[in-house]
Amino acid sequence: MAAMKYILLFVLIAFIGQAVAQEKQKKNLQYYSPSILIGKGSWELKNFNNIYTQTKSFDDSGNKIDNGRRDTYYTMINQFLYGLSNKLNVGMDLWYKQVNSEGKFRSGITGIGPKIKLTPLKSVPFFSWQSTFLIPLTKDMESRSPDATHPGLFLEFDRYLWINQLFYDRQLSDKFQIFLQAAFWYSITRESFREENFLETPLSVFFSYFPSRRLTVYGMTEYWAKHHEKAFNGYFIQSGIGTKYQIIEGLLELELLYTNFWVGSQDEGAGETFNLGIRFIK
Secondary structure: OHHHHHHHHHHHHHHHHHHHHHHHOOOOHHHOOOOOOOOOOOEEEEEEEEEEEEEEEEOOOOOEEEEEEEEEEEEEEEEEEEEEEOOEEEEEEEEEEEEEEOOEEEEEEEEEEEEEEEOOOOOOOOEEEEEEEEEOOOOOOOOOOOOOOOOOOOOOOOEEEEEEEEEEEEEOOOOEEEEEEEEEEEEEEOOOOOOOOEEEEEEEEEEEEOOOOOEEEEEEEEEEEEEEOEEEEEEEEEEEEEEEEEEEOOOEEEEEEEEEEEEEOOOOEOOEEEEEEEEEEO
8 A cells, every 4th residue: 555655646736747847848938918808728826916005195186194003904905817719708806895994894795796898900910808797795884774794994995896908018128118008997986975977097008127037127107097986086106116036937936016096186195015926737
């Protein structure tokens, strides 16, 4: 029996080693920017963790003012994509959120739903469109009727969320790349203090440097405009620096990102984020 165990262990190690070697021969993960679809029969799994914390917000003059407390939000986004073809991917998202403020805590699933991703223009392979529709599973996310199970904490806007994203990247050289994103977040209110549906339009730019095949360093800036009641009645800008490292080249990637909210309209948070992402492509 002992000999059989060692034989099975050896076979398992050999199988894993062969699988890893085969994956390494595939295209480098640096190639798979958000604008690139995964191939037919392949799949991608992402887990992204975001901690946003603030003690200050912006006033009507754009100055930072002290809130007198610390509010911290944790968001976990799980994303799955499957390649129906080289031009069409389908999948699903699940978003989970927590909030901590003044000793109070609340959490819940703020969205779950399907997504689709495709390349609309054959002549522009590094341009893609992705659409996701999220359905909230947590009740009274704005804590409009707080009780023992729903403390008076704002978890998330109470809404169905339809996200449409346009991705484009361009290789500037072997070492440098620029990536652009334009998105449209359309919120269909449920039990919200906002009676009308509203739109948000974030624009992002990422500039990446590749010191090696396995390591990426990048800087980013995002301008997030809000349109409720009237156009552009709220906004913020966040900028940051991040890095990606392929733990297993061509298969498993780890990402770290820090951002700071340095400009914003009245009542927008003047906080910072700490982010950790894991991506697996098979």
